[in-house]
Amino acid sequence: DAGVTQSPTHLIKTRGQQVTLRCSPKSGHDTVSWYQQALGQGPQFIFQYYEEEERQRGNFPDRFSGHQFPNYSSELNVNALLLGDSALYLCASSFSDSLGEPQHFGDGTRLSIL
Amino acid sequence: GQQVMQIPQYQHVQEGEDFTTYCNSSTTLSNIQWYKQRPGGHPVFLIQLVKSGEVKKQKRLTFQFGEAKKNSSLHITATQTTDVGTYFCAGHDNYGQNFVFGPGTRLSVLP
Numbered sequence: 001d002a003g004v005t006q007s008p009t010h011l012i013k014t015r016g017q018q019v020t021l022r023c024s025p026k027s028g029h030d031t032v033s034w035y036q037q038a039l040g041q042g043p044q045f046i047f048q049y050y051e052e053e054e055r056q057r058g059n060f061p062d063r064f065s066g067h068q069f070p071n072y073s074s075e076l077n078v079n080a081l082l083l084g085d086s087a088l089y090l091c092a093s094s095f096s097d098s099l100g101e102p103q104h105f106g107d108g109t110r111l112s113i114l
Numbered sequence: 115g116q117q118v119m120q121i122p123q124y125q126h127v128q129e130g131e132d133f134t135t136y137c138n139s140s141t142t143l144s145n146i147q148w149y150k151q152r153p154g155g156h157p158v159f160l161i162q163l164v165k166s167g168e169v170k171k172q173k174r175l176t177f178q179f180g181e182a183k184k185n186s187s188l189h190i191t192a193t194q195t196t197d198v199g200t201y202f203c204a205g206h207d208n209y210g211q212n213f214v215f216g217p218g219t220r221l222s223v224l225p
Contacts, residue, residue, distance in 0.1 A: 033213075041217055043157065059115070
């Protein structure tokens with residue numbers, strides 16, 4: 001039973017570029033959430049996708065966008081990268097978008113902006 | 115906006131000692147979840163508390179949700195080296211619109 005998988009593992013970009021991160025949820029899960037975790041900080045909620053729609057969004061600018069596909073996998077896109085976007089990006093899946101569902105996290109994508 | 119704080123930020127204990135981390139929210143929470151993140155790893159769900167004053171136990175771990183549903187604690191009895199990691203609390207506000215993680219408490223256990 002595969003857990004949450006994310007790709008790529010590491011990524012290096014320069015300021016102004018665009019990046020796409022990918023996530024496949026745990027088998028049986030239909031909801032995907034994305035988080036940004038800066039070094040030494042707690043995960044910051046970016047947004048959640050359910051039924052191919054963005055259901056909730058944290059305090060992140062429009063440069064951060066996403067998509068969910070019919071097979072429940074998801075992408076996170078970040079445009080016009082800034083140095084401050086350097087972080088670990090975590091994808092978490094859960095069963096339904098109901099409050100209180102445990103989040104199952106992937107290993108993350110380490111994004112470095114030069 | 116909703117803020118979640120945790121104290122202490124760091125805790126170093128000798129193996130066998132007890133450990134407690136405290137979580138405080140600026141707003142009332144509908145639920146609270148606790149996660150553990152090992153160094154270099156990803157957060158792993160430990161438990162969820164929903165009811166005011168709720169107490170749950172998992173072996174050496176005891177979790178409490180405050181009566182006002184604005185604070186929570188995690189207590190580990192007789193720590194082991196396998197307890198090393200950062201413990202995060204996270205919760206939804208009463209409107210269910212924000213799921214906010216605390217900054218975490220990093221636990222080091224000296225053998």
